[in-house]
Amino acid sequence: MASARIVIVKSRLLAGLRAALGDRHVTTDPERLASVEVDWTRRFRGRALALVRPGTTDEVVATVRACADARIPLVPQGGNTGLVGGGVPHEAVVLSTARLTAVEPATVDGQVTVGAGTTLASVQEHARMAGWAFGVDFAARDSATIGGMVATNAGGVNVLRYGAMRQQVVGLEAVLADGSVISRTSGLLKDNTGYDLAGLLVGSEGTLGVVTRARLRLVPPLPRRAVALLALTDASAAVTLAAELRRRLPSLLAAELFTDAGLRLVLDHARLAPPFATHAPVYLLVECGETEQDPSDSLAAALDAAGFDGDALLEADADARERLWQYRERHTEAINAEGVPHKLDVTLPLDRLAAFLGRVEGVVDAAAPGTRTYLFGHVGDGNVHVNLVGPSSEDEAADDAVLRLVLELGGSISAEHGIGRAKARWLAADRGRPDLAAMRAIKRALDPDGILNPGVLFG
Amino acid sequence: MASARIVIVKSRLLAGLRAALGDRHVTTDPERLASVEVDWTRRFRGRALALVRPGTTDEVVATVRACADARIPLVPQGGNTGLVGGGVPHEAVVLSTARLTAVEPATVDGQVTVGAGTTLASVQEHARMAGWAFGVDFAARDSATIGGMVATNAGGVNVLRYGAMRQQVVGLEAVLADGSVISRTSGLLKDNTGYDLAGLLVGSEGTLGVVTRARLRLVPPLPRRAVALLALTDASAAVTLAAELRRRLPSLLAAELFTDAGLRLVLDHARLAPPFATHAPVYLLVECGETEQDPSDSLAAALDAAGFDGDALLEADADARERLWQYRERHTEAINAEGVPHKLDVTLPLDRLAAFLGRVEGVVDAAAPGTRTYLFGHVGDGNVHVNLVGPSSEDEAADDAVLRLVLELGGSISAEHGIGRAKARWLAADRGRPDLAAMRAIKRALDPDGILNPGVLFG
Numbered sequence: 001m002a003s004a005r006i007v008i009v010k011s012r013l014l015a016g017l018r019a020a021l022g023d024r025h026v027t028t029d030p031e032r033l034a035s036v037e038v039d040w041t042r043r044f045r046g047r048a049l050a051l052v053r054p055g056t057t058d059e060v061v062a063t064v065r066a067c068a069d070a071r072i073p074l075v076p077q078g079g080n081t082g083l084v085g086g087g088v089p090h091e092a093v094v095l096s097t098a099r100l101t102a103v104e105p106a107t108v109d110g111q112v113t114v115g116a117g118t119t120l121a122s123v124q125e126h127a128r129m130a131g132w133a134f135g136v137d138f139a140a141r142d143s144a145t146i147g148g149m150v151a152t153n154a155g156g157v158n159v160l161r162y163g164a165m166r167q168q169v170v171g172l173e174a175v176l177a178d179g180s181v182i183s184r185t186s187g188l189l190k191d192n193t194g195y196d197l198a199g200l201l202v203g204s205e206g207t208l209g210v211v212t213r214a215r216l217r218l219v220p221p222l223p224r225r226a227v228a229l230l231a232l233t234d235a236s237a238a239v240t241l242a243a244e245l246r247r248r249l250p251s252l253l254a255a256e257l258f259t260d261a262g263l264r265l266v267l268d269h270a271r272l273a274p275p276f277a278t279h280a281p282v283y284l285l286v287e288c289g290e291t292e293q294d295p296s297d298s299l300a301a302a303l304d305a306a307g308f309d310g311d312a313l314l315e316a317d318a319d320a321r322e323r324l325w326q327y328r329e330r331h332t333e334a335i336n337a338e339g340v341p342h343k344l345d346v347t348l349p350l351d352r353l354a355a356f357l358g359r360v361e362g363v364v365d366a367a368a369p370g371t372r373t374y375l376f377g378h379v380g381d382g383n384v385h386v387n388l389v390g391p392s393s394e395d396e397a398a399d400d401a402v403l404r405l406v407l408e409l410g411g412s413i414s415a416e417h418g419i420g421r422a423k424a425r426w427l428a429a430d431r432g433r434p435d436l437a438a439m440r441a442i443k444r445a446l447d448p449d450g451i452l453n454p455g456v457l458f459g
Numbered sequence: 460m461a462s463a464r465i466v467i468v469k470s471r472l473l474a475g476l477r478a479a480l481g482d483r484h485v486t487t488d489p490e491r492l493a494s495v496e497v498d499w500t501r502r503f504r505g506r507a508l509a510l511v512r513p514g515t516t517d518e519v520v521a522t523v524r525a526c527a528d529a530r531i532p533l534v535p536q537g538g539n540t541g542l543v544g545g546g547v548p549h550e551a552v553v554l555s556t557a558r559l560t561a562v563e564p565a566t567v568d569g570q571v572t573v574g575a576g577t578t579l580a581s582v583q584e585h586a587r588m589a590g591w592a593f594g595v596d597f598a599a600r601d602s603a604t605i606g607g608m609v610a611t612n613a614g615g616v617n618v619l620r621y622g623a624m625r626q627q628v629v630g631l632e633a634v635l636a637d638g639s640v641i642s643r644t645s646g647l648l649k650d651n652t653g654y655d656l657a658g659l660l661v662g663s664e665g666t667l668g669v670v671t672r673a674r675l676r677l678v679p680p681l682p683r684r685a686v687a688l689l690a691l692t693d694a695s696a697a698v699t700l701a702a703e704l705r706r707r708l709p710s711l712l713a714a715e716l717f718t719d720a721g722l723r724l725v726l727d728h729a730r731l732a733p734p735f736a737t738h739a740p741v742y743l744l745v746e747c748g749e750t751e752q753d754p755s756d757s758l759a760a761a762l763d764a765a766g767f768d769g770d771a772l773l774e775a776d777a778d779a780r781e782r783l784w785q786y787r788e789r790h791t792e793a794i795n796a797e798g799v800p801h802k803l804d805v806t807l808p809l810d811r812l813a814a815f816l817g818r819v820e821g822v823v824d825a826a827a828p829g830t831r832t833y834l835f836g837h838v839g840d841g842n843v844h845v846n847l848v849g850p851s852s853e854d855e856a857a858d859d860a861v862l863r864l865v866l867e868l869g870g871s872i873s874a875e876h877g878i879g880r881a882k883a884r885w886l887a888a889d890r891g892r893p894d895l896a897a898m899r900a901i902k903r904a905l906d907p908d909g910i911l912n913p914g915v916l917f918g
Binding site for chain 1: 566567568569570590591611612614618619622623625626635639640641642643645646647648649650651652653654655656658659661662663667679680681698699701702705706707708709710749750751752757760806807808809810811837840841842869870871872873874875876877878882886889890891892893894895896897898900901903904905916
């Protein structure tokens with residue numbers, strides 16, 4: 001039951017927001033709030049006090065100030081495609097970036113400046129129209145927004161080549177908790193003038209500021225491609241070969257690993273023909289890209305030079321490349337057909353990745369006997385998706401065992417999804433007390449009243 | 460005249476440091492202090508209370524704690540090759556990183572972990588021995604240390620391809636002002652677990668922590684090279700062509716611009732033959748690198764595709780490439796022979812670089828008539844070195860006019876050298892009040908007593 005004071009504070013806040021943004025863009029209609037109170041996985045649910053849709057940076061400032069004055073938490077929300085509950089409100093105002101979609105034309109040197117609410121697909125299309133490409137891509141491209149991708153340092157399939165979002169951001173505009181606007185979007189590629197505030201905001205999950213605009217670097221389009229599927233004797237050989245290829249092939253775009261257990265599941269589920277006459281314990285899928293020249297020859301030469309002599313398929317034709325990718329890409333649906341998996345998104349140091357892959361099934365089996373473990377991921381950047389089928393949704397014994405193994409080997413409990421609310425209880429174990437204390441000090445310094453996305457990161 | 464309290468504090472501090480580090484590594488000998496009290500340009504001078512040389516991270520912790528307890532400032536110093544006075548002590552203890560030189564062998568996947576005192580040349584050599592290369596290079600490689608390079612986010616000639624130091628750092632160990640050690644050096648390429656403290660420390664110029672170790676990514680060696688020297692009608696054409704080449708040539712390593720005034724000076728000073736039969740207003744020097752294949756053909760094809768039809772020289776042979784580079788590299792000595800230049804290191808947004816190059820001479824001439832202006836720089840990343848010959852050392856009218864023009868066009872007053880003490884008075888004008896307030900809040904949060912490198916950045 002809300003106290004009289006809270007009711008008064010809330011009604012004053014709403015009146016202030018309506019005065020600043022207009023009635024149309026401030027709503028408390030329960031039906032409209034419902035859509036922002038739950039994430040798309042339906043796992044995280046909360047309660048919104050209001051939904052506001054500012055159309056300009058000034059209106060974001062007005063929103064932040066109104067919430068700060070009322071001491072009411074504010075949760076920024078983009079495409080609501082996050083996986084860790086970081087955009088779900090808990091008695092908070094939700095600031096939707098849906099109207100912050102202004103796009104400035106790409107510059108001749110390959111940079112584009114977009115509003116936080118611009119979708120990834122829209123940025124990719126703007127890049128393409130200007131003769132460039134964007135370095136980040138993933139499946140939720142039609143919903144995920146640049147603001148959310150900046151806030152979570154989103155990754156995807158091309159991190160090996162281009163890095164994650166932090167490496168694409170040339171400049172940011174953001175509103176801090178005190179309503180001040182930091183802005184550096186003139187597109188400087190070299191800029192040593194004090195602390196990298198933009199880099200700090202990337203990955204801060206909405207806890208330090210509301211991103212309103214981003215200036216992004218574009219990358220050269222690479223229309224000529226070659227894909228190879230390679231059969232290997234063990235995970236260690238796959239890790240070593242991926243490293244050798246990275247050293248020998250500047251054109252390398254992706255290096256993906258999966259195991260025979262996953263391949264058999266995919267063959268069965270998707271009714272695909274096996275790639276080779278005999279099965280191997282581990283497979284590596286690599287892709288190279290060039291602007292003009294077919295990269296097949298250099299990929300074949302690099303495999304020779306690296307001493308690889310196992311079964312291999314190498315394709316340059318688009319349809320044939322797509323067929324090879326199916327063995328990797330259809331893992332998710334094949335695993336989902338087995339049951340509701342526990343999905344863990346972890347990174348290992350590359351020099352301990354093989355050790356992790358060798359030990360994880362034993363660790364899972366000891367914690368939750370009978371669990372089926374399916375492993376695949378971006379071996380080029382140490383990111384493994386651990387899928388556990390068998391335990392009930394509530395039974396986290398196997399999950400905990402995997403994360404403990406990750407930490408023992410110096411890995412990270414979150415490769416690309418972030419901490420949000422879901423993993424806040426693991427953050428201290430992962431980062432250690434000095435890191436956490438420094439993070440908390442920065443949070444207090446920039447948001448002393450804890451207005452921005454409370455509960456995220458620090459629990 | 461030191462007060463009795465200060466003398467007591469200082470003698471207690473020295474006794475504490477000697478107990479922790481041993482007498483040999485704590486000195487107050489004026490002759491040895493003299494070498495750390497002045498920077499290598501001899502422009503910045505200060506006074507050191509003591510020079511300490513910790514050999515381990517624990518000894519750095521002891522040093523930081525002792526200074527914090529005594530409220531005596533601490534200035535970290537690496538190779539002392541900085542250009543903005545950021546490593547010069549003012550009544551402070553100097554912490555030399557000279558003994559922090561432990562190197563762990565490069566991993567199979569191309570990462571190397573080194574102590575802060577390791578020189579750039581040593582890292583390059585370790586990379587080479589392991590079959591890799593390091594992505595940052597510049598002239599002071601035999602003295603500059605990784606700790607200083609991290610603290611200043613050092614750049615150099617290959618930023619266009621690999622980024623500056625921030626992009627090479629996979630993990631850092633650093634001691635914060637409270638003596639706590641943040642450490643994440645297991646080499647994670649994907650890691651979304653809270654704030655990017657390592658990225659924040661890069662470029663913080665010793666004001667937030669003392670870097671003790673860094674884990675660095677290595678890059679594939681590119682032994683096959685091609686260099687082209689291109690004559691252009693104006694700066695705008697050079698900027699546009701460089702952007703086109705970046706879009707068409709993933710192998711592009713460098714894109715350097717200079718003007719006919721600079722070329723004539725170089726030809727005269729170094730007694731070189733002119734590259735072409737006729738002079739052009741602007742020249743562009745580009746270099747491409749590949750692992751296996753000679754990049755000459757793809758460079759020539761990209762020039763054609765970009766519609767370039769001016770005078771050009773294209774060389775793949777090492778000696779011939781070196782001869783082309785001379786026209787660019789001998790600018791510094793040719794300008795120095797003209798007089799003591801004022802050197803400004805600025806970055807412009809690439810889409811305003813041509814406007815800057817077109818206006819800067821007029822602005823200089825209005826502020827200090829008769830000044831000779833020589834422009835060259837890394838056009839690929841917007842970094843221009845503005846050299847002014849004529850005004851006396853004390854006369855900063857032309858410098859100020861250039862920096863005002865830079866700010867008017869949305870540029871940065873420091874591309875790669877940093878702020879230090881030299882440019883602290885310009886920082887607020889460059890970054891704006893909200894940025895500066897956020898930086899100060901972060902500084903206060905992590906170093907409330909202002910122990911680490913006071914005076915740097917904030918004046």
